Amino acid sequence: MNISQRPDSFEPGDYLEVLRRRWWIVLVLAVVGLLAAGAYVKTAPKIYTATATVSVQPNAANSAPVAGSRTSGSINMDSQAQVVQSVSTAAIAGKTMGSSLTAAQLSKKVSVTVPANTADLAIACHMPSGAEAAACAQAFANAYLTSEGSAATHQLTTQLTGLQASVTSLGQEEAKLAAKINVLPPNSTQRATAQSTLKSDNSQSSTLSHTVGVVQGELQSDVSAGSIITPAATPSSPTSPQTLLILPSGLLVGLLLGLVAAFLVDRRDKRIHGARDIERYLDLPVMLSVSAKKHGTQPSLVGPRSRTGQAFAELAHGTSAALGEGNHVLVVAGTSAGPGGGVTAANLAAALARTHSEVVLVCADLHASVIPDLFHLGQGRGLAEVLGGNATVSEVARRPADFPRLRVVTPGVDTSFALYNFQHDATRDLIAELRRSFPFVVIEAQASGEGGDTFALAEFADAALIAVEVGKTKRIEVAECLRRLDRLRTTVLGAILIPPFSAAARVKPARPAESAEQR
Numbered sequence: 001m002n003i004s005q006r007p008d009s010f011e012p013g014d015y016l017e018v019l020r021r022r023w024w025i026v027l028v029l030a031v032v033g034l035l036a037a038g039a040y041v042k043t044a045p046k047i048y049t050a051t052a053t054v055s056v057q058p059n060a061a062n063s064a065p066v067a068g069s070r071t072s073g074s075i076n077m078d079s080q081a082q083v084v085q086s087v088s089t090a091a092i093a094g095k096t097m098g099s100s101l102t103a104a105q106l107s108k109k110v111s112v113t114v115p116a117n118t119a120d121l122a123i124a125c126h127m128p129s130g131a132e133a134a135a136c137a138q139a140f141a142n143a144y145l146t147s148e149g150s151a152a153t154h155q156l157t158t159q160l161t162g163l164q165a166s167v168t169s170l171g172q173e174e175a176k177l178a179a180k181i182n183v184l185p186p187n188s189t190q191r192a193t194a195q196s197t198l199k200s201d202n203s204q205s206s207t208l209s210h211t212v213g214v215v216q217g218e219l220q221s222d223v224s225a226g227s228i229i230t231p232a233a234t235p236s237s238p239t240s241p242q243t244l245l246i247l248p249s250g251l252l253v254g255l256l257l258g259l260v261a262a263f264l265v266d267r268r269d270k271r272i273h274g275a276r277d278i279e280r281y282l283d284l285p286v287m288l289s290v291s292a293k294k295h296g297t298q299p300s301l302v303g304p305r306s307r308t309g310q311a312f313a314e315l316a317h318g319t320s321a322a323l324g325e326g327n328h329v330l331v332v333a334g335t336s337a338g339p340g341g342g343v344t345a346a347n348l349a350a351a352l353a354r355t356h357s358e359v360v361l362v363c364a365d366l367h368a369s370v371i372p373d374l375f376h377l378g379q380g381r382g383l384a385e386v387l388g389g390n391a392t393v394s395e396v397a398r399r400p401a402d403f404p405r406l407r408v409v410t411p412g413v414d415t416s417f418a419l420y421n422f423q424h425d426a427t428r429d430l431i432a433e434l435r436r437s438f439p440f441v442v443i444e445a446q447a448s449g450e451g452g453d454t455f456a457l458a459e460f461a462d463a464a465l466i467a468v469e470v471g472k473t474k475r476i477e478v479a480e481c482l483r484r485l486d487r488l489r490t491t492v493l494g495a496i497l498i499p500p501f502s503a504a505a506r507v508k509p510a511r512p513a514e515s516a517e518q519r
Helices: 012-043 077-084 087-097 103-107 130-183 189-220 243-268 275-282 307-323 340-355 383-387 424-437 449-460 475-487
Strands: 048-056 110-113 120-127 226-230 286-289 328-334 359-363 406-409 440-446 463-469 491-498
Touching (some): 048 130, 077 130, 275 475, 275 491, 307 340, 307 491, 328 449, 340 359, 340 491, 359 424, 424 449, 440 449, 463 475
Parallel strands (some): 359 440
Antiparallel strands (some): 110 120
16 A cells, blocks of 8 residues: 655646635735735825926027937927926025925926927926925926026127127227238238238128127027926825725735735645545545535434435445455544544444445444444443453444444443453454454544554454545544554555534434435
8 A cells, every 4th residue: 555645736726725725814915915005005195296397499508409319409308307307406496485405305306207299398396285296396397497598698698708709809900900001012912911811800700790799689589498388286186105006006915925825824734625635645545525514513424315325325335346245344444533433434334234234333432432422322331341351242232223234332331441451362353253243344443542552453354444534634644544554454445534523513413314404
């Protein structure tokens, strides 16, 4: 028998099973993420944004063509956007606003965009209140126009001063040449040269004078860098935090964390959760899987016409076919502490008695068997007395009501010293006697806890079934039960999965004659 575990790999259906088991973790963390996002939206500083739009027109300060500029004209709009965010512009705007922030701090509150295919600057300012945002955006727009207008005036004034100096210098040069020409002989070479130079200076002076007039005209006209086409309006709602973005983001982050946590928790969980766990980790076939919805969480006998009862009948047929002809001894081993093994053994024995022939059910769990209560047998002599030599099997085997072909050997009255009488030869002879007297012998055995010593009865069995309480039994408990059976050379037919029973649950007998009960 191979009880080595298979590789811990997942199939698509396993992920759905994990979500079905751990959905509450995903839900809790998703709600936490949503609440955290809501708390952030509620407590985070509110930021309001106001925008003023400036139409930029060429002037002496911004009309120099720059290679690679955004527009095809003479204005580089990228450079103008940087001017708006410069410290010098922020200083002007700060004075206008009366802001307590430094120019560097104020410039970080402003962002500038250039709409496509336009010569416009959209100047946006981000402030804690709508009024402050509108005042800031308007102040920066005015500061930009003032700064660029002053720059253009300064540039034209400097250019005009240079031109006027050149005109004055040329006038002085012309006066010297005219005086020199007057004293030179009429036909001298020097006189001709001086006259030619004077003529050139006169032409240059005329050009400079014209340029001076143009520059003076520009100074007298509008030197503005543009105009405000859309004044900043006071925003009615904040732009940050963005509720419609943050809330779904918080929910999504919570869902992702929930999924990760669910899979981590499930990976650390070593309990058996279904047939796939038995088949994957323990390489063992599952012969019957009973759901909690059909069976309930209280130890009980199932009705023969219920779905669970029909499933046990099918298990009885399958077990009989696997054992073959003749009389047989079958051990039903409980893999974890609890009534799971007893409930499974009782229902299987009842199904065998109903569908086949005489069956004797031996309660080898001397301290915690629920079988006597399931069949309403109460206290009485049983296995302990047989092992002690104080009674025979025929004397202690009792027939439950409504089960004419079933005999039950209960744990007995005085079980405290029964283990001292649990000797190999005595138990071998007892099982041999039961095998001769009954076609089927079903032994309830407990692999763990106080009933672990009676597990040695499995040595004399033809085969075994293991009972696993889903969601309660750990993989290591099932593996240990399989190892013990392997050492006893007992063939394991398969596993029976049953729902976990509550520790405080009471035994709930069920009549075999129940009709169409759906558990």
